[in-house]
Amino acid sequence: MxxxxxxxxxxxxxxxxxxxxxxxxxxxxxxxxxxxxxxxxxxxxxxxxxxxxxxxxxxxxxxxxxxxxxxxxxxxxxxxxxxxxxxxxxxxxxxxxxxxxxxxxxxxxxxxxxxxxxxxxxxxxxxxxxxxxxRSETRSASFAGLCYEPSTLTLTTADGIQAELSSAENDLLIKLLKAPKTILSRDQLMGESAGPFDRSIDVRMSRVRKKIELDPKNPEIIKTIYGVGYILTTDVSWNS
Missing domain, CATH: 3.40.50.2300 (Response regulator)
Structure with missing residues (x-):
């Protein structure tokens, strides 16, 4: 075809x-x-x-x-x-x-x-x-004291504070949540094309970190493995 x-x-x-x-x-x-x-x-x-x-x-x-x-x-x-x-x-x-x-x-x-x-x-x-x-994930994910609901793109902290993710942020976060403690390359996170700018994945990851990290400039939940990709450092539990 x-x-x-x-x-x-x-x-x-x-x-x-x-x-x-x-x-x-x-x-x-x-x-x-x-x-x-x-x-x-x-x-x-x-x-x-x-x-x-x-x-x-x-x-x-x-x-x-x-x-x-x-x-x-x-x-x-x-x-x-x-x-x-x-x-x-x-x-x-x-x-x-x-x-x-x-x-x-x-x-x-x-x-x-x-x-x-x-x-x-x-x-x-x-x-x-x-x-x-x-985008079809319906279960919620708990990790590092946070709860993420992909169906509503809503992230909730232990204190009940909520933040809404964009669809692009959701794509990145879900891929990390489905492969905890595993290094994912930029190609794995962005698909076959990371776009025409080297910074595109870094910019989007920065946006995700601002919503899940206590100190986005010194991230503990999503770490950069320089020259390789990114890793979600925590365990993840999925709730039906």
């Missing part, structure tokens, strides 16, 4: 106020079997996402009605969708912020359409691979 056939049921939303960009991206993705809808404002896209979430949203940061970073944050916090930023902003702070908010990829304009499709294909495969392993 061809990759084009496999993509037939995959919906991509392109959110960009430049109609020529929307048309270019849409045409290229449709050649590879994707269904595409385009939006010129974040508000339009937000309504559509609540009605029918896509597999991936490709978001320009320069939207007319909001900063695209705001939309990225909303999607990563509230929806299980892949997020790709497509922007003319080429600064390191913008790239790092986008990844910190939970974006899966960051592509700078001008871009090569075929490369964009390749990255979409890679992200779709990664989301499919992580979907079975992490």
């Amino acid at each position: 061809s990759e084009t056939t496999l993509n037939n049921n995959k919906m991509i939303y392109v959110i960009d106020d430049e109609s020529d960009i929307c048309q270019l991206v849409s045409q290229e993705l449709e050649l590879f079997g994707y269904s595409v809808r385009t939006f010129t404002t974040g508000t339009q896209a937000g309504h559509a996402i609540r009605t029918r979430p896509p597999e991936i949203c490709i978001i320009d940061l320069g939207l007319p009605d909001m900063d695209g970073m705001e939309l990225v944050k909303q999607l990563c916090d509230k929806h299980n969708v892949g997020v790709m930023i497509l922007s003319g902003r080429n600064s390191v702070p913008d790239k790092v912020l986008g990844l910190e908010l939970g974006a899966d990829d960051y592509i700078v304009k001008p871009f090569i359409p075929r490369e964009l499709v390749a990255r979409v294909n890679s992200l779709v495969r990664r989301l499919e691979n992580t979907g079975t392993d992490t």
